[in-house]
Amino acid sequence: MITLKDIVELPSGRIFICETIDSKGDPYIVECTEMQDVTGKENPQVLVTDDVDLIRANLVPHEQKWLMTVSTQFGCGYQCRFCDVPLLPFRGNLSAEQIIEQIDLIIRESPHVRKTQKAKIGFARMGEPALNWSNVLKAIHYLKNHRWGDFRFLPCYNSIVPDTIIDGVGPFEILKEVLRVKEEIFDGFLHFQLSINSTNEDERRWLFHGAKVVSLDRLIEFFDKQTITNRTITLNFICGEGWELKPDKLKGLDPEKFVVKLIPLNKTTRGHRDGLKTFANYRNFDLLKQKGDEIRNLGLNVVVDTIAKCEEAGLCCGQLAHIYMKNTKDK
Ligand code: SF4
Numbered sequence: 001m002i003t004l005k006d007i008v009e010l011p012s013g014r015i016f017i018c019e020t021i022d023s024k025g026d027p028y029i030v031e032c033t034e035m036q037d038v039t040g041k042e043n044p045q046v047l048v049t050d051d052v053d054l055i056r057a058n059l060v061p062h063e064q065k066w067l068m069t070v071s072t073q074f075g076c077g078y079q080c081r082f083c084d085v086p087l088l089p090f091r092g093n094l095s096a097e098q099i100i101e102q103i104d105l106i107i108r109e110s111p112h113v114r115k116t117q118k119a120k121i122g123f124a125r126m127g128e129p130a131l132n133w134s135n136v137l138k139a140i141h142y143l144k145n146h147r148w149g150d151f152r153f154l155p156c157y158n159s160i161v162p163d164t165i166i167d168g169v170g171p172f173e174i175l176k177e178v179l180r181v182k183e184e185i186f187d188g189f190l191h192f193q194l195s196i197n198s199t200n201e202d203e204r205r206w207l208f209h210g211a212k213v214v215s216l217d218r219l220i221e222f223f224d225k226q227t228i229t230n231r232t233i234t235l236n237f238i239c240g241e242g243w244e245l246k247p248d249k250l251k252g253l254d255p256e257k258f259v260v261k262l263i264p265l266n267k268t269t270r271g272h273r274d275g276l277k278t279f280a281n282y283r284n285f286d287l288l289k290q291k292g293d294e295i296r297n298l299g300l301n302v303v304v305d306t307i308a309k310c311e312e313a314g315l316c317c318g319q320l321a322h323i324y325m326k327n328t329k330d331k
Contacts, residue, residue, distance in 0.1 A: 002101040004109070005029070008320055011055040012036050012308070013067070016105060017324050022074045023092035029321045029328075030071040030094070031125050032102040034110055037065055038308040047282035047308045055308070061069045064112045066151075067120050070102040072136050073127025075318075078160065079209035082197075082238060082276055084210075084268045085126045085318035088325065092133065096138035099123070103139070115150040120191065124158040126318050131166055133174045137181055144185055155180075156191040158236070162212040171214050172222055179226055188230025193261070194219055199249040207243070216249075223257050232259045232301070239279035239288060240265045247294045259301040262292050266307060282306050293298045 006017040013035030013309070022028035034122075036059040038046055074091035076083070089190040102119065107113070123129045129136040136157070143153040157178050163171050182190035198204045201215050216235075223233050232255075237245055239262050250260060265271065265278035280287035285306050292304035 001262060002030075002098060002105055006324065007109070010035070012038055014109075015320055016102075016109065017320055018102065018105065020094070020098055020101075026091070028074045028091055029088075029325050030074065030102070030302055031070065031318065031321045032070045032106055033125065034106050034113075035067045036060055036062065037067065043262070044285070047285065047306060048310070062116050064116070065113045065118045065120065065279075066113055066116045067122070068106050069122040069125040070099055070104070070106075070139075071126035072099055072123050072132045076127050077131045078128050078211050080160070080211070081207055081209055081274045082240070082265055082268060082271045083318070084270055084322060086270065087322040088126070088318055092151070094127070094134060096135040096142070099135060099139040100142050101151075103143075104148075113149070117152050118154050119151040120154040120156055122156040124156065126321065128160060128162065129175055130159045130162050131168060133169070133177065137177060140181055140190070141185060150219060154189055154191055155186065156193060158193040158195065159209065160195045160208055161219065163212045163214045175222065177227075179228070182231075183227065183229060188228070191231060191234065193234040193236050195238075197238050198243045199242075199246045200244040203244055207240075211299050218325055219236075220253065220258070224254060226257075228257050232257055234259050235263050236261045236263065238263055238265050239291065241277040241279050243279070245291065247298055250295060250300060251298055253298075253300055255299060255301050259303060260292075260295050261305065262288055262295075263302045263305045264288065264307055280306075282309050 002018045002020045004016060005019050008015040015031055015033045018030050019027050020030060039058045039060055043058050046055060073093055075088040076085040079086040109200055123136050140155040143155060161171055182188060182192055196216055197207050235258055264281040265276060288304050292302040296302045
């Protein structure tokens with residue numbers, strides 16, 4: 001059972017701070033969110049403003065797109081350097097019911113949204129979905145028979161792709177199972193995103209704090225052999241200053257299978273501790289766009305995203321849960 005403890009309002013959405021019981025039977029705080037996209041591409045000034053009214057006037061209507069994220073683990077089994085979830089103690093996996101309850105809660109707390117052609121749910125707030133793949137896929141499957149309103153769901157599976165056996169199953173079997181759900185249950189409309197972040201494998205491993213992950217070459221080789229319809233596989237690059245992103249190393253990618261996504265590095269406590277800085281953000285978005293153009297010139301599809309200033313505070317996964325847990329302890 002998930003209980004709502006607090007709601008943090010942002011100009012473009014809300015973060016829900018919830019309490020539930022972890023795998024050891026103790027109370028634990030998890031986060032889930034609902035947001036609207038900010039139309040920064042058409043109106044760049046909205047990316048840098050503090051003017052709440054201007055931001056609200058430039059939000060993509062819920063009917064077109066609604067973005068949600070839910071947690072899949074109590075903390076996370078990994079320690080990526082750019083992420084604040086590892087500030088929380090790791091207590092294992094949420095059950096499928098606990099994941100679905102978060103979706104229920106977000107929708108219950110949003111009576112103003114009853115219709116949307118794209119309800120995108122990221123199973124990527126707190127936790128690495130591959131470590132809890134069977135419960136995550138159960139929850140994704142559940143969306144198909146939802147009873148909440150006139151929603152067309154777009155589940156988003158976003159993974160660092162650990163190169164390890166999880167519940168007796170290897171990384172490629174898990175990827176195949178996610179693909180099966182994408183193609184058979186959602187007719188290809190599942191956003192399948194792989195966290196790449198660097199074209200240098202040593203650097204990737206460093207960014208993932210030593211976690212053994214499947215190499216980019218092996219991922220490309222695997223997906224090249226699979227049938228992929230409607231939505232291509234996203235190779236996601238968080239762009240940090242000095243992190244290797246050599247377009248040459250992406251040469252030969254099949255645009256029918258892959259899309260490359262570039263996003264800025266968010267400010268996090270742990271990233272700051274390790275001296276990580278973003279390559280570009282809302283103030284110098286052009287730099288990121290140029291990088292995108294270099295890759296696009298190879299004949300690849302590229303999406304370049306930025307984080308609006310208004311979305312920075314508290315947006316990073318785990319930050320608010322950490323503050324909330326700490327405050328509760330200190331009382
Ligand atoms: S980025 Fe994902 S996998 Fe890495 S520590 Fe954060 S939640 Fe875990």
